[in-house]
Amino acid sequence: MIPLSWYLLFSAALFSIGLFGVLSRRNAVAILLGVELMLNAINVNLVAFWRYGDIAVMAGQVFAIIVFAVAAAEVSVGLALVISVYRRRNTVIAEDLDLLKW
Amino acid sequence: MTTEQIIFLIVAGATLAAGLLVVTSRNLIHAALWLVATLFGVAILYTLLNAGFIAVVQVVVYIGAIAILFIFAVMLTRKDMRDSGPQHNKTWWLGALVSLLTFGGLFAVLGQWSGLAKTGAELPAGFDSVAALGEALTSANGYVLPFEVASVLLLAAMVGAVYLAFNKK
Numbered sequence: 001m002i003p004l005s006w007y008l009l010f011s012a013a014l015f016s017i018g019l020f021g022v023l024s025r026r027n028a029v030a031i032l033l034g035v036e037l038m039l040n041a042i043n044v045n046l047v048a049f050w051r052y053g054d055i056a057v058m059a060g061q062v063f064a065i066i067v068f069a070v071a072a073a074e075v076s077v078g079l080a081l082v083i084s085v086y087r088r089r090n091t092v093i094a095e096d097l098d099l100l101k102w
Numbered sequence: 103m104t105t106e107q108i109i110f111l112i113v114a115g116a117t118l119a120a121g122l123l124v125v126t127s128r129n130l131i132h133a134a135l136w137l138v139a140t141l142f143g144v145a146i147l148y149t150l151l152n153a154g155f156i157a158v159v160q161v162v163v164y165i166g167a168i169a170i171l172f173i174f175a176v177m178l179t180r181k182d183m184r185d186s187g188p189q190h191n192k193t194w195w196l197g198a199l200v201s202l203l204t205f206g207g208l209f210a211v212l213g214q215w216s217g218l219a220k221t222g223a224e225l226p227a228g229f230d231s232v233a234a235l236g237e238a239l240t241s242a243n244g245y246v247l248p249f250e251v252a253s254v255l256l257l258a259a260m261v262g263a264v265y266l267a268f269n270k271k
Contacts, residue, residue, distance in 0.1 A: 021125030023197025073259030
């Protein structure tokens with residue numbers, strides 16, 4: 001049987017990789033790719049805690065399903081925003097979208 | 103070391119490598135395809151955790167819908183993708199530092215926790231996690247309210263996405 005710590009360490013590493021993508025990428029679509037990695041890392045944690053805790057309590061899996069739904073909503077709206085911005089400003093580079101920056 | 107542990111190590115290593123390629127590859131189409139590989143690795147980990155339904159949902163929703171949506175978005179905004187400039191911003195080292203510190207912090211917190219070496223109990227005989235999940239999602243003293251709220255959220259997101267991406271001309 002796999003110890004719980006392996007899953008938690010894997011999840012922490014995947015979360016950090018996603019965080020690096022969000023902080024360092026210039027392209028807005030690539031930033032959303034990083035967000036997806038972070039959401040997946042969280043889901044691994046939720047399911048691992050369901051499996052290693054009381055297995056009859058389904059809260060972990062239910063929470064993972066809700067995270068799936070929220071991730072789908074976030075990606076569809078986010079990519080629609082990116083496409084809308086691309087149509088108006090002809091760029092998806094996050095640094096160039098500085099209209100609201102003082 | 104048991105077979106399960108060897109499978110876990112191989113899958114986790116491949117998944118993390120694919121995740122690194124998602125955030126570092128220059129070509130965004132390649133990054134999106136590496137995201138598919140990462141999501142598939144995570145689906146295998148769900149299977150190792152006896153969460154079969156979550157694994158199937160991961161493949162159908164994440165790989166089948168979200169990753170394909172990413173590939174569409176990359177292709178629709180392709181001009182910027184092929185630019186000769188750098189794919190990472192000037193302060194990428196700061197991002198690397200922050201994410202390394204996050205990993206270090208999580209590692210330190212996990213090291214102090216006593217439940218780490220815990221191994222999961224054997225599944226009770228006749229336990230069906232799909233049936234239990236279905237019951238939890240639809241029973242009135244379970245999670246039916248969050249379930250319905252999630253459907254309203256998806257509807258709102260769909261209307262919003264159509265409105266935002268709709269070409270008025």
